[in-house]
Amino acid sequence: MDREWQNVILRMMKVAAFALTLGVMGIVGLVWPRPEVSAVEKRELTGFPAFSLASLWDGSYFSAIDTWYADTYPMREDLIAAQQEMESRYGLRQTQMIGGNVVADAIPTGDQDAPAGTGGAVEESPPTPEPTATPLPDGTVHEIGEYVGGVYITDGSAYGAYYFSQSGTDAYISTMNQIYENIGDKVHMYVLNAPLSASVMLDENVWADMGCSDEGAAIEYINGKLDPGITPIPVYDTLRAHNAEYIYFRTDHHWTALGAYYAYREFCALKGWTPHELDQFEMRTYAEGRYLGTYYTTSGQPAQLTQNPDTVYAYVPMGTNHMEMTLEDGTEMELAIITDGSVFGDHDTYCLFAGADRPFSHIHNDAIQDGSAIMVVKDSYGNAFIPWLVDHYEDIYWVDYRYTHNTVSELVEKYGVQEVIFEAATSLATSGQCNGMYLDVGV
Amino acid sequence: MVFSSMLFVFLFLPANLLSQILIRSPRGKNIAMLAFSLVFYSWAGPRYLLLLLGMVLICWLGALGIAGREDAGGRKAYLAVTVGLCLLILGVFKYTGFFLGNLQSLFGVPEVIPQIALPIGISFYTFQLISYVADVYRGEVKPQRRYWLLLLYASLFHQCIAGPIVRYRDVNRDLVRRRTKPEEISAGISRFAVGLAKKAVLANGCAVIADQLLVFDAGVLAATPAMGVLLGAFAFTLQIYLDFSAYSDMAIGMGLMCGLHYRENFDYPYMSGSITEFWRRWHISLSSFFRDYVYIPLGGSRCGTGRQLFNLFVVWSLTGMWHGASWNFILWGIYFGALLAIERFVLGKDGQRFLPQALRHGGVLILVAFSWIIFKYTDMALLGTAVKGLFGLNHNGFSSGSVTLLFKNNLFFLLVCVIAVTPLAKRAGERFRALAGRSEAVYMLYGVYQVVHPVLLLLLAAMALVGDSYNPFLYFQF
Numbered sequence: 001m002d003r004e005w006q007n008v009i010l011r012m013m014k015v016a017a018f019a020l021t022l023g024v025m026g027i028v029g030l031v032w033p034r035p036e037v038s039a040v041e042k043r044e045l046t047g048f049p050a051f052s053l054a055s056l057w058d059g060s061y062f063s064a065i066d067t068w069y070a071d072t073y074p075m076r077e078d079l080i081a082a083q084q085e086m087e088s089r090y091g092l093r094q095t096q097m098i099g100g101n102v103v104a105d106a107i108p109t110g111d112q113d114a115p116a117g118t119g120g121a122v123e124e125s126p127p128t129p130e131p132t133a134t135p136l137p138d139g140t141v142h143e144i145g146e147y148v149g150g151v152y153i154t155d156g157s158a159y160g161a162y163y164f165s166q167s168g169t170d171a172y173i174s175t176m177n178q179i180y181e182n183i184g185d186k187v188h189m190y191v192l193n194a195p196l197s198a199s200v201m202l203d204e205n206v207w208a209d210m211g212c213s214d215e216g217a218a219i220e221y222i223n224g225k226l227d228p229g230i231t232p233i234p235v236y237d238t239l240r241a242h243n244a245e246y247i248y249f250r251t252d253h254h255w256t257a258l259g260a261y262y263a264y265r266e267f268c269a270l271k272g273w274t275p276h277e278l279d280q281f282e283m284r285t286y287a288e289g290r291y292l293g294t295y296y297t298t299s300g301q302p303a304q305l306t307q308n309p310d311t312v313y314a315y316v317p318m319g320t321n322h323m324e325m326t327l328e329d330g331t332e333m334e335l336a337i338i339t340d341g342s343v344f345g346d347h348d349t350y351c352l353f354a355g356a357d358r359p360f361s362h363i364h365n366d367a368i369q370d371g372s373a374i375m376v377v378k379d380s381y382g383n384a385f386i387p388w389l390v391d392h393y394e395d396i397y398w399v400d401y402r403y404t405h406n407t408v409s410e411l412v413e414k415y416g417v418q419e420v421i422f423e424a425a426t427s428l429a430t431s432g433q434c435n436g437m438y439l440d441v442g443v
Numbered sequence: 444m445v446f447s448s449m450l451f452v453f454l455f456l457p458a459n460l461l462s463q464i465l466i467r468s469p470r471g472k473n474i475a476m477l478a479f480s481l482v483f484y485s486w487a488g489p490r491y492l493l494l495l496l497g498m499v500l501i502c503w504l505g506a507l508g509i510a511g512r513e514d515a516g517g518r519k520a521y522l523a524v525t526v527g528l529c530l531l532i533l534g535v536f537k538y539t540g541f542f543l544g545n546l547q548s549l550f551g552v553p554e555v556i557p558q559i560a561l562p563i564g565i566s567f568y569t570f571q572l573i574s575y576v577a578d579v580y581r582g583e584v585k586p587q588r589r590y591w592l593l594l595l596y597a598s599l600f601h602q603c604i605a606g607p608i609v610r611y612r613d614v615n616r617d618l619v620r621r622r623t624k625p626e627e628i629s630a631g632i633s634r635f636a637v638g639l640a641k642k643a644v645l646a647n648g649c650a651v652i653a654d655q656l657l658v659f660d661a662g663v664l665a666a667t668p669a670m671g672v673l674l675g676a677f678a679f680t681l682q683i684y685l686d687f688s689a690y691s692d693m694a695i696g697m698g699l700m701c702g703l704h705y706r707e708n709f710d711y712p713y714m715s716g717s718i719t720e721f722w723r724r725w726h727i728s729l730s731s732f733f734r735d736y737v738y739i740p741l742g743g744s745r746c747g748t749g750r751q752l753f754n755l756f757v758v759w760s761l762t763g764m765w766h767g768a769s770w771n772f773i774l775w776g777i778y779f780g781a782l783l784a785i786e787r788f789v790l791g792k793d794g795q796r797f798l799p800q801a802l803r804h805g806g807v808l809i810l811v812a813f814s815w816i817i818f819k820y821t822d823m824a825l826l827g828t829a830v831k832g833l834f835g836l837n838h839n840g841f842s843s844g845s846v847t848l849l850f851k852n853n854l855f856f857l858l859v860c861v862i863a864v865t866p867l868a869k870r871a872g873e874r875f876r877a878l879a880g881r882s883e884a885v886y887m888l889y890g891v892y893q894v895v896h897p898v899l900l901l902l903l904a905a906m907a908l909v910g911d912s913y914n915p916f917l918y919f920q921f
Contacts, residue, residue, distance in 0.1 A: 003880075003886075006886070006890075008625070010890045010893055010894070011625050011626065011628070011629045012625075013890075013894045014629050014632060014893050014894045014897065015625075015628060015629065015632065017894050017895070017897070017898050018632045018636070018897045018898065018901070019457075019460075021897075021898045021901050021902070022452070022453060022456065022457045022460075022901070023457060025452075025453040025901075025905065026453045026454055026457045029449070029453050029454060030454070056489065057488060057489060057490055058488050058490070059486065059487045059488025059489075059490075059491075060488075062444070062485070062486040062487070062488075063486075063487075065450065066444065066448050066450050066486075069448075069449055069450040069454070070448060070449040070450065070908060070909055073449055073909050076909045076910070079905060079906045079909040079910070080906070080909055080910040082906050083906040083907055083909070083910060086903070086906065087648075089855065090648070090852065090853050090854075090855055090856035091850075091851055091852045091853045091854035091855050091856055091857075092851045092852065092854060093852050095848060095851075095852075096848065096852045097845065097848060097849075209843070209844040209845065210844075210845065211666070211843075211845065300910075
């Protein structure tokens with residue numbers, strides 16, 4: 001066959017391959033079942049837009065069709081995973097930072113004025129945790145990789161970076177102090193500020209290079225400005241001391257049950273209790289080597305996290321594993337405190353703790369009959385913390401301050417609790433986004 | 444609709460190509476192409492379609508009016524009225540807010556500045572229509588008697604909303620005859636696939652880096668060290684070329700698949716050894732428009748130095764303004780006008796030759812990259828902060844680990860992008876083809892490459908586009 005004919009055949013094959021690819025992808029896009037939710041991204045995918053003349057006229061209708069088509073294209077998660085795999089080869093990505101740029105405020109030193117708002121300008125130092133008798137192994141990650149903003153990834157683990165916001169922090173302190181004014185005469189109020197994993201797990205030089213703030217110093221600043229009647233639960237130093245252990249997930253922004261356990265031990269120390277030891281509990285394992293949490297999603301599913309998934313370990317309370325909760329629409333339901341994590345899939349396994357984030361929940365522990373009752377006002381870090389309290393109280397009530405419809409004052413009155421713990425991930429509570437979410441204070 | 448969307452690539456384009464294959468007559472093909480183009484244009488909202496229809500009507504009537512007059516005065520009057528109306532409409536939609544905003548800041552009036560949305564592609568199709576009317580006036584083309592064919596010229600979805608600015612005389616013959624050649628279809632497929640992947644993978648990837656460093660938050664920008672601004676400018680320099688030239692690649696490729704021939708719009712501009720050469724290679728259809736319809740009619744270079752300087756100033760101010768209704772674009776245009784004037788009147792050809800090739804090339808790249816910083820920031824305060832940052836005047840050090848990390852994270856990717864802005868791949872392809880002509884074994888390899896590369900590029904682009912719902916072309920705003 002002469003070259004001319006070969007060229008003709010070659011061109012025909014090229015056109016056929018191109019047309020076939022367009023055709024197959026086009027037909028798949030038209031007739032293949034489209035996904036409606038993304039388990040990885042934890043969201044409903046864009047629906048087909050509702051038609052209206054106004055949206056047609058201004059172009060938003062067609063633009064929404066564009067988004068729907070791309071967002072729900074069949075096999076989108078496989079295509080995205082392939083894209084991430086390709087991007088992992090864009091450069092040297094053992095360490096990377098994903099996310100927006102943030103410039104942190106400087107953390108004031110202790111001799112500066114208290115924030116505006118009620119509550120006191122308190123110059124007392126927070127309780128200092130007892131030094132650990134035997135030096136713990138150092139798990140600090142010293143890898144220097146620097147960036148401003150977002151999720152820091154190194155050696156297959158993601159760490160959320162903390163940036164101090166003066167106004168957000170002052171608003172939070174003011175909120176806590178105002179709530180204390182309302183309920184301080186009825187209950188003992190504790191504040192537990194949970195740090196992000198970067199603050200606990202990474203070397204201080206890494207923070208500095210990332211332009212991040214010292215979250216330990218920020219928590220110290222907060223505690224120094226809280227009303228003296230409020231007792232801070234000092235978890236930062238103890239978590240840092242235990243950072244060689246599996247206390248934070250590698251692919252999710254939460255602490256593990258073990259991380260929450262060390263917070264619980266600090267609470268016991270304040271209470272003068274002997275904490276239960278881990279081996280007293282039944283340990284369950286979920287999503288073993290498969291859990292890919294929020295950092296995996298928010299950082300664009302980087303390949304190095306895909307290769308290093310987490311496992312969720314949960315410890316079943318001894319007294320009871322039964323709880324009840326009220327959903328946002330008022331529906332009441334009963335479930336296990338440590339529920340079957342396999343039902344949540346490999347991206348939501350953290351939801352197995354204490355019913356996840358709900359407006360109101362309650363545990364009654366028949367094993368204790370002393371009338372003790374505590375309330376926890378919490379965010380999602382509280383979910384892994386609450387199960388540890390079960391074996392110390394007859395009743396535990398908790399609300400997620402982001403979803404509850406009630407003020408803490410009302411609930412304290414209604415349930416006659418003696419203690420309230422305000423648990424909050426420092427980064428979220430002091431970001432300024434949560435102002436007004438504590439209904440006792442309002443906007 | 445944008446070319447780099449899943450809906451376009453896997454639904455609109457196959458349907459359009461199918462229509463062009465199934466319909467045999469040129470007239471039928473053109474009717475189908477017009478229908479597709481109007482749907483494509485209406486995607487941003489049918490209200491803008493009315494404007495396009497109206498402007499085409501004005502130019503259609505204006506050109507017929509010019510052709511119908513024998514006297515120079517009458518022809519000139521038709522030309523002036525038609526072009527004037529086009530520029531007026533462009534001015535109202537594009538520059539009202541800018542003009543009134545400046546008035547307000549100077550004199551405090553008007554109190555309220557009307558918010559007028561910029562119809563998509565208006566700068567491109569207005570210039571196309573002006574070139575048509577001017578060419579009819581000059582007697583270079585005959586006026587189009589059929590309104591719908593002129594509408595097809597202006598609305599052709601390949602180039603209507605982001606160029607190239609196609610001349611009527613170039614495309615009219617193709618519209619009437621519509622001959623597709625197999626080798627052109629093959630070349631069109633490659634060109635389109637390369638353009639799509641260039642946009643979806645390379646340009647969008649560069650955008651991620653550039654957007655991380657050349658930010659619009661004044662505090663964060665001021666905290667970015669000099670190397671950060673430099674890396675941002677570098678990434679943006681790559682992005683803007685890869686993005687815009689990708690659009691032209693796709694337009695040219697789709698044109699070839701349908702028997703329409705558009706002129707090249709880019710010729711590896713970052714390989715230029717002078718700013719004059721850069722503008723011969725960058726957005727060629729725009730610079731040739733200004734050359735043919737503004738610069739030469741003003742007298743061009745065949746006049747005194749003072750007049751030449753004036754002509755340069757006018758052309759480059761207009762070039763800047765065409766890119767956007769903001770002072771930074773005018774500054775950007777004047778910046779290039781000044782550089783061109785320096786090259787012509789200060790350095791001269793001898794002066795330029797005196798400089799070594801590498802130095803000239805490096806100098807052009809630095810000057811062009813700097814221009815993209817001016818181009819990027821419409822807010823003059825942010826522009827000031829970025830320029831200060833570039834020279835380390837924001838007092839935050841030369842570099843930071845974060846910049847190093849970002850660079851390391853994208854080292855290979857940036858290298859690929861650098862190669863993509865040079866003719867290396869093109870030359871390698873030519874060499875490959877030449878070798879294939881001499882050896883059967885290499886020909887087989889070449890054959891596999893020819894068949895497989897468009898498919899692979901399509902799939903790579905699909906991977907990038909699926910998770911990327913927002914990726915408009917930079918030049919859409921113009």
